[in-house]
Amino acid sequence: MVIGAGIAGMTSALLLAERGIQVTLLERDAQLGGRLAAWPRTVADGSRQMVEHGFHGFFRQYYNLHNVLRRIDPELSFLRPAGPYPVVSRNWPEESFSGLPRRPPANLLALVARSPSLKLRELRGVDGKAAVPLLSYSRAETYRRFDHISAKDFLDTLGMPARARAHLFDVFAHSFFNHQEEMSAAEMIMQFHFYFLRNPEGLDFDAPIQDYETAIWAPLADQLQALGGEIRTQAPVDRIDPGWTVVLRGGAELTADYVVLAADPRSAREIVAASPGLTALAPRLAEQMATVRTAAPYAVSRIWTAQDCAPQRSVFTSVAGEATLDSVTLYHRIERAAGQWARRGGGSVIELHAYAAPDGVDAAELTKRMWAELGSLWPETTGMTIIDVDERVGDDAPAFAPGSDATRPGVHSDANGVYLAGDWVRVPFPAGLMERAAGSAILAVNAIIGHHGVRAAPLLSVAPRGLLAPRSGRP
Ligand SMILES: Cc1cc2nc3c(=O)[nH]c(=O)nc-3n(C[C@H](O)[C@H](O)[C@H](O)COP(=O)(O)OP(=O)(O)OC[C@H]3O[C@@H](n4cnc5c(N)ncnc54)[C@H](O)[C@@H]3O)c2cc1C
Known part of the structure; x- marks a missing residue:
């Protein structure tokens, strides 16, 4: 049983199914993908567009994630270089790290x-x-x-x-x-x-040329089902009972030899806290999970406008020194359907992100602040006509507070047969975000198949040590 169908859950389910293990993937939401999901929206002009949970950069040292994605597209042809990405600010000239x-x-x-x-x-x-x-x-x-x-x-x-x-x-x-x-x-x-x-690929990254549902989640789901895996969406898990029994909201019970808990950090903490039988058996897991925290809220605002941005603007731009705005993505310059929409009317599809927004401010207000900040950086946006806005505040990003490594749960737990995976889980190799989600899932899969003498799935990493790290001693 795999709980949560983001990158960590899908990676776990797929690799287990490939190794002949009967697997069910349980997802709370209507769509797969978690923080990398995409879903349809009817824009104010009547056209149907896919919106993402947020633009994602696929860095080239995401070796494990790439290996998963190669199963649906061996050449990774759905990814294209996002091009130079500058850092802009009001106070200093633009610079680029690509x-x-x-x-x-x-x-x-x-x-x-x-x-x-x-x-x-x-x-x-x-x-x-x-x-x-x-x-x-x-x-x-x-x-x-x-x-x-x-x-x-x-x-x-x-x-x-x-x-x-x-x-x-x-x-x-x-x-x-x-x-x-x-x-x-x-x-x-x-x-x-x-x-x-410490990676030879540099800071450059790629991005999908189609929405993430079309490019990633639908093909991965097909692949998992072709291998005999079962996927249940709108199947929120309430608790895990010893044995193991996974209890869905509404009371349905599903039994499993192994459970991979691959929900986002807040949900994973809540599931464990609501599972007295599990925590009685696994006091260390209970203690560690109680310390898992989420970070500041983040905001994502997709804005359809009637005019285009200046031609020199990049697909992705980082913003320094603004109170709210952290990045700007021009979807119509990377994703096909957004590009077609923009070409029809000469407009643009702009996504604004605040990665660490102030607490208690609603999505509409954050859009207003980010749009105003953008106007002071890119003057051409100030006079634009806004056709529609899709805006949201999320609060499911993991916190990495000082001191949290000592109590951060790893993939293995003291509940025999229950494993954790996700971008918030402690891993022994350097990795971040999507790659950490994929890498932790491979560790979970290897722990499970290790019980059955099946050969481990490959797990890759950038060089684990810095250039000046002592060569001897602990890694
Ligand atoms: C705006 C934004 C931009 C980002 N940009 C980048 C980027 O450029 N590069 C990068 O590498 N990463 C980026 N990230 C981070 C990246 O999205 C995450 O690191 C990654 O998707 C985490 O995957 P995951 O599987 O660990 O968790 P999630 O994607 O959170 O998946 C967890 C899943 O569990 C499900 N779930 C929760 N509770 C239950 C329950 N009770 N029962 C069943 N299912 C449940 C959730 O619905 C969800 O589908 C970005 C994130 C955001 C929000």
Whole structure:
């Protein structure tokens, strides 16, 4: 039984089914995909468009996720380079982190040499010694030394020039849906290692040319069903009883030898808290799950306009230094159907994200603030006619608070036969977001098939250690 049909749940179900295990995938919502889902919407002009839960960058070092997606498209032909992605702000000129050399340390040197915010002159103030941990990532040592301090406090010790900090690190920390004051420095160092310093693919990413339901979820569902897997949507799980019995809302009971709990962090915590039989058997799991937290709310606003943005604007742009707006995506320049819609009337399909929004502000107000902030960065948007808006606030992103690694649950639990998977689960290799969801699922699958002597599914990782990490000792 796999609970939750996001990337972690679908990866678990598919890999188990491929290995001959009878699997049922249970999803609360009407559609598959979780935070990567897409669904239809009738736009105010009467046309039917797919909307995503939010634009996603498929980074090229997502080896495990790519391996899952190759099952439905061996060439990954539904992905296209998203092109250069600049960081823009009101105060400083635009800069871009794409197209850098791919191997460390050339990538870091090129970043310093090329980025106007990292001019050597300005870097004189940077505490080189304090920056060494960025280049010295190792799972055990980095988390031992830096998990208890916040990313903000760590960044303060570096003494970075304001512009470099805003453009490079503030944007970076926000992309993980956590305010830097509330994010573990170890987690930020790990992400910097994974996304930038220690992968040969660089910071460039790809994006689907079709909506995620068409490109990803429908083909993955077909593949799972062809292997004999069962998918049930609108099947919310309430609790797990010993044995194992998965109890759905309404009372239906489904029995299983193994359970993979691959719900989002809040839902997973609630399911465990509502399962007294499970927590009696697995006190450590109960204790750890009680510490799982979600991060600040995030906002996604898709806006259909009657005019297009300036031709030089990129598919994806990061925003530094605004109170609300963190990124802008021009869907009509990457996704086919959005492009066709925009070409018909000369308009655009713009998506605005706030990755760590203030608490208690509704979606309409956040759209208003983000749109106003965009206007001060891209003047052509101020006079645009808005045809329709699809807006939402989400609160299911995992928090990585200082000190949380010590109690963060891993894939294995003290409940024999119950495994966890998702982008919030503790994993022994560097990975973030979608790749962490896929990688944790592969660990769960390998734990299950390990009971049956079946060969493990391959699990890939970028180099696990930083360039300057000591070669001996713990990984
Ligand atoms: C706006 C936005 C932009 C993002 N951009 C990027 C990006 O550019 N790159 C990147 O790598 N990542 C990005 N992410 C993060 C990425 O979406 C997640 O890391 C990833 O999708 C997590 O997958 P998951 O399977 O762990 O969890 P989820 O996708 O949350 O899946 C969990 C599933 O469990 C289901 N569920 C919950 N409760 C129950 C229950 N009781 N019973 C049954 N089912 C249940 C949920 O409905 C959901 O389908 C972004 C996220 C958002 C929100």
